[in-house]
Structures are given as structure tokens and as C-alpha cells.
Amino acid sequence: MSRFAALALAAALTVATPAVLHAQNAVGGPLDPFRDTSMLKLPAGQRAAIFEWEDLECPACAHAFPVTHAAIERYHIPLYRHDFLIPGHAWSPTAAITARYLQDKVSPETAEQFRRDVFANQSAISGLDDLDAFTRRWFSAHKLQEPFQMDPTGRFAAEIESDVTLANRLGLRQTPTIIVLAPHGWTEVKDVSNLYSVIDAALAETPAKPAVHKAR
Numbered sequence: 001m002s003r004f005a006a007l008a009l010a011a012a013l014t015v016a017t018p019a020v021l022h023a024q025n026a027v028g029g030p031l032d033p034f035r036d037t038s039m040l041k042l043p044a045g046q047r048a049a050i051f052e053w054e055d056l057e058c059p060a061c062a063h064a065f066p067v068t069h070a071a072i073e074r075y076h077i078p079l080y081r082h083d084f085l086i087p088g089h090a091w092s093p094t095a096a097i098t099a100r101y102l103q104d105k106v107s108p109e110t111a112e113q114f115r116r117d118v119f120a121n122q123s124a125i126s127g128l129d130d131l132d133a134f135t136r137r138w139f140s141a142h143k144l145q146e147p148f149q150m151d152p153t154g155r156f157a158a159e160i161e162s163d164v165t166l167a168n169r170l171g172l173r174q175t176p177t178i179i180v181l182a183p184h185g186w187t188e189v190k191d192v193s194n195l196y197s198v199i200d201a202a203l204a205e206t207p208a209k210p211a212v213h214k215a216r
Contacts, residue, residue, distance in 0.1 A: 024037065024185055024186060025185075025187050025188070026187060026188040026189075026190055027187060027188075027189060027190065027191070027194045027197075027198055028189060028190035028191025028192075028193070028194045029190030029191065030190075031188055032171070032172075032173055032174075032177070032188060033171065034170050034171045034172075035169070035170065035171035036169045036170060036171070037170065039051075039166060039169070039170065040181060040186045041181065042181040042182060042183060042186075043078065043181075046077065046078060046181075047077070047183070047202070047203050047205075047208070048075065048077045048180060048182055048199055048202035048203050049077055049078045049079070049080060049180075049181045050068060050071070050072065050077065050078070050079045050080065050178065050179070050180055050181070050199075051080045051082070051177075051178075051181060051186075052064075052068055052079060052080070052081050052082065052177065052178050053081075053083070053084040053163070053167050053172055053177045054081065054083065054084065054175055054176050055083070055084055055085060055086045055089060055092050055175045056083075056091075056092045056095040056096055056099070056115065056118050056119065056122075057086065057092035057095070057122065057125075058086060058089075058092075059122065060174075060176055061119065061175050061176045062122050063192065064178065064192045065115070065116060065119050066116070067192045067193075067195055068176075068178060068192070069112070069116075071195050071196060071199060074196075075199055075203065077199065082166060082167065083096045083160045083163045083164070084163065084164055084167045084172060084175050084177070085160065085164055086175060090127055091130075091131040093157075093160070094128060094131060094150075095118050095131055095135075096156075096160050097150050097151045097156045097157060097160065098114065098150055099111045099114050099115050099118075100151075100159055100160065101147070101150045101151065101156060102114050104156070106144065110144075113142075114138065117138060118134070176192075178192065178195065180195070180198045180199055180202050181202070182201070182202035182205050183206050184205055187201075187202070
């Protein structure tokens, strides 16, 4: 290859290579062998965000839930929560539909409280009968009328299935799967005790803009 041709090839490769290489890593354990990670993009205008997949019957998800929610309150960053139903879990699909019903028909805050309470009482729920009894008590305690059918049209089940499809596209293998999105990449948090340090690192990539004080 001539010197001119080599220089031309090097220039072409330089143009084709992106200026910023997007980091993909993990803390607290090895990075899962994800497949299609194209959905792991930081939303416009955000300095950091959390993507999380959970199953309401998963003990590890119950442990992670208060930590991730405390983090979004502390750092004022968005949490994009997704359902991922673990095969063999008997009652988590029904609980997820109830949470979706509450989110749509009552409020997102009420749905979040239901999820929080399900996780807190997870050890006392061994099947659908236990879940039904828990749900009746929960609706009564919150002065809500429990509907005869939570999902008569199948809409909420379809929303959950959409989350599961997204997880399968990613190649998700476990719950919870927690991923912190940053301006120049993302980090899978395998141990939730590392969540705050990962968010700190993400926020450090884009310093906060100083407040603008208008003259009086």
C-alpha cells in the first residue's frame, strides 16, 4: 500500500470513528452479556437517569426498591421502571396489573405505594389467595373501591408484555436489573449499595449549571 493510500485510509477511519466512545460497564459484579442496548440512551435534558426492571415477587427487588427510590428523591433524576415477569412466579403478574390499574386510574404515587407495600409484605404472600386478601385489605385501608375486574380489556397486561419484550430484546437475565444512564454511556449496578457512587460519577460528567439570579 502506498503512503498516500495509507494516509487516506487513516483519514477515512478517523471520520468514521465517533468522537465519544460510549462506556458500557458494571459495578458490583460482571457486566451481563446484553444484546441490543440501543434503548439505553439518556433522555434529552437529563444529566443522569435510572432504568430498572423488577418483579414484584422477587426478594432482591424488594431489597432494591427503597434504595432506588431514595436515590431519585435525593438526586432529582428520573426513574424508568419496567416490569419483568420471572417464569414460575405465580402471583407477580396479577400484582403488576393491579399496580398498573392504580397508576392509570388513581395516581402514579398510589401505584408506587402499592408496589412498596407489596415488597414490604412479600414474605407473607405465598400465592394468589394471599395476594387477593392483601389487595382487598390494601384498597380498604386506602379508602379505594376495588374494581370487579382490574384489566377487563387486557390493556395493562399488554403494557407489561411490552416491558417484557423490551427486556428480552436487551437480553435481560435477572431482576432487579438496574442501569444508570450517563451522558457518555451507562453502568449496570449489580450491587445496589453502589448506586449512589455510580450516580455521582454520572452527574460529574455534566456539571450542574449555576443558578441565574435576576437583578431586582
